Amino acid sequence: MPQFSQIAFLIIGSIIIISALFVVLFKELIYSALSMVGCFLGVAGLFVMLHAELVAAAQVLIYVGAISVLIIFAIMLTSHRTGDLRLFFHRQAWVAAPICAVAAVALIVVMSTADYNATAEAQNPGDEQIASMLFNEYAFPFELVSLALLVAMVGAVLLAKKEENR
Amino acid sequence: MTPLQQYLALSMALFFIGAWGVLARRNLILVVMCVELMLNAINIALVAFSNYSPTGAGRGEVFVFFVFALAAAEAAIGLAIAIAMYRLKEKLSVDDLDEMKG
Known part of the structure; x- marks a missing residue:
C-alpha cells in the first residue's frame, strides 16, 4: 500500500x-x-x-x-x-531563473531536513468537521472573505466597464 | 524523506516555477496565471501540514478555502485590469504599465 x-x-x-x-x-x-x-x-x-x-x-x-x-x-x-516574439520573455528572465532555482533548492533542502514532529498516518478529518469548523470557529473570517469577494466583484465590473464620458 | 517532506518539496518547486513565471514573462495575463500557480503551491503545503499535524488536524483545509476565495477575487481583478489596459493601450506587456513611475 x-x-x-x-x-x-x-x-x-x-x-x-x-x-x-x-x-x-x-x-x-x-x-x-x-x-x-x-x-x-x-x-x-x-x-x-x-x-x-x-x-x-x-x-x-x-x-x-x-x-x-x-x-x-x-x-x-x-x-x-501572438505579437512580437522578442516580447515573449522579459529581459530580466535570465537573471531571475538562477535566483529562483537557488531559492527553490535552498528551501527544498531546508524543508526536507527539518523535523516537524509529524504523525505518520493521515489526520485530515471528514467533511462534517471541516464544515463545522468553518461555520463556528472561523465564522468571522468567513464573512470577511465574502465581503472581500463582493468588493472584488464590484471593482472588476468598474474596471472592465467602458467609460462613456472620456 | 517522510511523506510530509515530499509534499513540501513539491510545493516549493511549484511555488518557484510560478515565481519565475511572474518575473520572466511580459504578458499581464500570464503573470496572473503564474500567481495562481504560486497560490496552488501554498495550498498543497497547507493541506499537507493539516494532514500530518498531530494537533491542528483540518485547520489547514479551512484556510485553503479562504485562499480559494481570495484567489478568485485576485483573478477577477487582475483580468479586469488586463482588459482595461488592452482597451486603453492595445497591448498587454507589463513594461507599458509605467504611468506611476516617480
Whole structure:
C-alpha cells in the first residue's frame, strides 16, 4: 500500500511540475492556459491523496471550472495575434531563473531536513468537521472573505466597464 | 524523506516555477496565471501540514478555502485590469504599465 501511494505521488508530482513549466515556457497564451488546467487537476489529485476530498472537489469547481474559464475568456478578449516574439520573455528572465532555482533548492533542502514532529498516518478529518469548523470557529473570517469577494466583484465590473464620458 | 517532506518539496518547486513565471514573462495575463500557480503551491503545503499535524488536524483545509476565495477575487481583478489596459493601450506587456513611475 505505501508502494502504491509512492508511485501515485511520483506520477502526479511530475504532471504538476511539467505542466507548470509549460505554463511559463509556451509562447501561445492559450496553450499556457490549457497546461495550467492540467496543473490544477494534478493538484486536485494531490488533495485526494492527502484525504482532503472536499478541498479537491472545491479545487476542481473553482480553479478548473471558474478561474480557468475566466482566464481563457480574458485571453480571447485581448490577444488577437501572438505579437512580437522578442516580447515573449522579459529581459530580466535570465537573471531571475538562477535566483529562483537557488531559492527553490535552498528551501527544498531546508524543508526536507527539518523535523516537524509529524504523525505518520493521515489526520485530515471528514467533511462534517471541516464544515463545522468553518461555520463556528472561523465564522468571522468567513464573512470577511465574502465581503472581500463582493468588493472584488464590484471593482472588476468598474474596471472592465467602458467609460462613456472620456 | 517522510511523506510530509515530499509534499513540501513539491510545493516549493511549484511555488518557484510560478515565481519565475511572474518575473520572466511580459504578458499581464500570464503573470496572473503564474500567481495562481504560486497560490496552488501554498495550498498543497497547507493541506499537507493539516494532514500530518498531530494537533491542528483540518485547520489547514479551512484556510485553503479562504485562499480559494481570495484567489478568485485576485483573478477577477487582475483580468479586469488586463482588459482595461488592452482597451486603453492595445497591448498587454507589463513594461507599458509605467504611468506611476516617480
